[in-house]
Amino acid sequence: MKEQVPNTTYRFLAGGGEMGQLIGSVDWAKNPLGPIENWPQSLRTTLSIILHSRFPMFLFWGRDLICFYNDAYRPSLGNNGKHPMALGQRGEEIWPEIWSDIKPLIDQVMSGGESSWSEDQLLPIYRNGTLEDVYWTFSYSPAHDESGEVGGVFVTCCETTEKVVTLKSIAESKDQFQFAIEAAELGTWDLNPATNRFTGNDRLKAWFGLAPEKEIDLPLALSIIADKDRQRVTEAIETALQLSSGGYYDVEYTLISPTENRERIVKAKGRAFFDENGIARRFNGTLQDITEEVRAREKQQKLLTLVENSVDLMSVLEMDGRNSYINKAGKELLGIDHDQEVSLIPISDLHTPEQFKFVSSEIIPSVMQFGRWSGRFEARNVKTGAILPLYNNCLRIDDPSTGLPMAVGAVMRDLRPEIAIQKALEESKERYRLLADELEQMVQQRTRELHESNQVLIKTNHELEQFAYIASHDLQEPLRKIQSFSELLQLNQDDDETKAQYLHKITTSAQRMADLIKAVLNYSRLSNTADRFVKTDLRQVLEHVETDFELLIEQKQATIRQRGLPVIDAIPMHLNQLFSNLIGNSLKFSTNRPVIDIDAEEVLPSEINRIRGLNKDLPYIHIRFKDNGIGFEPEYAERVFTIFQRLNHSRSFTGTGIGLALCRKIVESHGGIITAESELNQGATFHVYLPIRH
Structure with a gap:
């Protein structure tokens, strides 16, 4: 629409403010209403009323519902948006966002129906560049034309958006306050000091054992306070109702519900309000159940005491x-x-x-x-x-x-005490271990000693048996011969030849008996170990024995060969007897030219563990005495070392039957062993194992 200079001849627009001037400046010839001068008087009169009113008013006129409004309505359209374009436009074009809400109301009035009234109605409108939620209180009334028909709809309205928003905010605040009370599970109370009327919410009444519809009697409220707290609470209330206290009330005490018969610890907080004379006119506040909090606090204090100590x-x-x-x-x-x-x-x-x-x-x-x-x-x-x-x-x-x-x-x-205890325990264990080891060694030593003593005792018993046998047989045999030949000698005194023969028999038997007695004495002396072990060169021992058998060796044209004989810890005299008996046997039990091989080598540790009777903690030398004599059956390899056990008849080979038994006793007294192996007429080999050092 083209703006024109206001036409001051239109008296109904005079004094109509900004909107009066704006209406006068519009080229209405292009509008469905036509030029102003053609407008009916009813329209002019209605617009005059609207433009001169200080109350917000709006007008829908004619079948096209052309829009008019006054200066008081103007702010409701916002700073930018529908104004000034709304003036003279069809209502449907101006209010598309709320047309579905207001069109029925307009139609109701245009059709001759009753006027309408709406309060705080939400009608969102587009203004200030956006669609806003706007609340209105308005009335739609008919505006009649000259014929008395309804020519338009006269709208008186007031925007109540601020009021509604404020009320909503108050309601929300109240709801939030109520929610906070409910969420905090608070009891609320209000005391009128002038009347002593005491009120509270349903929760407070429930704590007091009252139904929601019951009134709270102040003496009842005080009576359910625990005896230990009642005087203190009464004094706190009296103090809060004095102006000098500032009206503040804050106290914890215990309630004993008459219906639940349980204790509830509560925290009461409140404020007294005073009039201009300093008289308390109102006293209200909250009551909070802090039973669990106090119990937790007590439990926490117990825990803290435990932790601190x-x-x-x-x-x-x-x-x-x-x-x-x-x-x-x-x-x-x-x-x-x-x-x-x-x-x-x-x-x-x-x-x-x-x-x-x-x-x-x-x-x-x-x-x-x-x-x-x-x-x-x-x-x-x-x-x-x-x-x-x-x-x-x-x-x-x-x-x-x-x-x-x-x-x-x-x-x-x-961990220091534990470490100290552990250290002491380890030291104790070590001492115990050492003591146990020592005791074990002592037990083992004692066991060995007992075993050795037992073996000695067994040997001694065996030797005693052999001595008994000697006394009953071997020693008695030459004695019987002497007795027998002596008796025969007496009977043949006149026969010189026979007498000489009997005397020879008697002499031979006596010599035999002397040899047996000497051998037994030598054998028994080996039990005496008082002689000291010294470094003994076995080659020198062999040389001494060869010297002793020099004539016999020469007579029998014997050959003695040695290899590797070492120096060992031994009793020289005993080893001299050992070599003498073994070499003497080889020389004695031979028919051809004797050949005797003597060689020695150190025993490996693995072999020491394998050979029964050797001490694994000592080093040993293995000495072999091998000859080419008559030998003996393999089954006699052990019997040859038994005292007085002779495998050959004395008429063929002389001897006492003690030599090899003496050899075993010498070897065993040195901590070694001796064994024999042989085949009949294939010679014999004697194996001697002696400790190198003791």
Whole structure:
């Protein structure tokens, strides 16, 4: 529409304000209403009323519902948007966003129906560049034309958006307040000091054992307070009702419900309000059930007492790396003064650099990932610098509402007493082990001694049996011969030849008996070990024996060869007798030219363990005496060492039957063994094992 200079001839527009001027400036010839001069008087009169009113008014005119409004309505259209384009436009074009809501009301009035009234109606409109929620209180009334018909709809309206928003805000605040009360499970109360009328919400009444519809009697409210608290609560109320106190009321006490028969600890907070004369006119507040809180507080205090008096170090490490708590035992252990603020001590001061690195790189990440860590740990006393061995149990402390880590708790046990006990135990174990070893060695030694004594006793008994046999047989045999030949000699005194023969028999038997007695004496003397062991050269021993048998060797044209004879610890006289008996046997029990090979070599440790009768803790030499004599059957390899056991008839080979028994006794007295192997007419080999040193 093209603006024109206002036509001051239109008296109904005069004094109509901004909108009066705007209407006069519009080229209405292009509008369905036509030029102003053609407008009916009813329209002019209605517009005059609207333009001169200070109350917001709007007009829909004609079948096209052309829009008009006054200056008071103008602000409701916003700063940018529908004004001034709304003037003279069809209602459907101006109000598309609310047309579905207001069109039925307009049609109702245009069709001759009753006027309408709406209060705080939400009609969102486009203004200020956006669609806004706007609340209106308005009335739609008919505007009649000259014919008395309804020519338009006259709208009186008032935007109540601010009012509705304010009421909503109050309601929301009230709801939030009520929700807060409900969420906090608070009881609310209100006391009129002038009338002593006491009121409360349903929760408070329930605590007092009353139904929701019952009134609260002030004496009843005081009567359910525990006896121990009633006087204190009464005094707190009286103090709060005095102006000098500021009206503040804050007290904890115990209620004993008459219906539930249970104690409930509550916290009462309130405020008294005074008039200009300083008289309390109102006293209200809240009552909170803090039973669980107090119980938890008591439990926490018990736990804190337990923690504070624990002998173990207990601490809490915050997520920023500061200790917020260390108990009494922990402070003493770490050299921290009792009143010293632990959060000001860097945790790096409580560790060596290596241990602090371990805490940062191993312990804390493990606790964060897995929830706990435990193991050996070291801390440092901040005063003495002493390194403290500890066993540390760390636990991640999570926020119960979010599940996120809040801190790290630790319980650490001083390992020094355990280490000292362990050390003492180890030392005790070592002493016990040494004592046990010593006792075991003593037992083994005693066992060996007993075994040896037992073996000696067995041998002695066996020898006694053999001596008994000698006394009953071998020694008696020559004696019987002497007796027999003596008797025959007496009977043949006149026969010189026979007499000489009997005397020879008697002499031979006597010599035989003398040899037996001498051999038995030599054998018995070997039981005496009083002779000392000395370094003995076996080659020299062999040379002495060869010297003793020089004539016999020459007579029998014997050959003796030796190899490897060493120096050993031995009794020289005994070994001389050993070599003499073995070599003498080889010379004696031979028919051809005797050949005797004597060689020696050290016994390997593996062989010592294998050969029965050798001491595995000693080194041994193996000496072999091999000859080419008559030998003996293999089954007699052990019997040859038995005293008086002769395998050959004395008429063929002379001897007492004691030589090899004497050899065994010599070898065994030196801690060795002797064995024999042979085949008949194939010679014999004697194996002698002697310790190299004792």
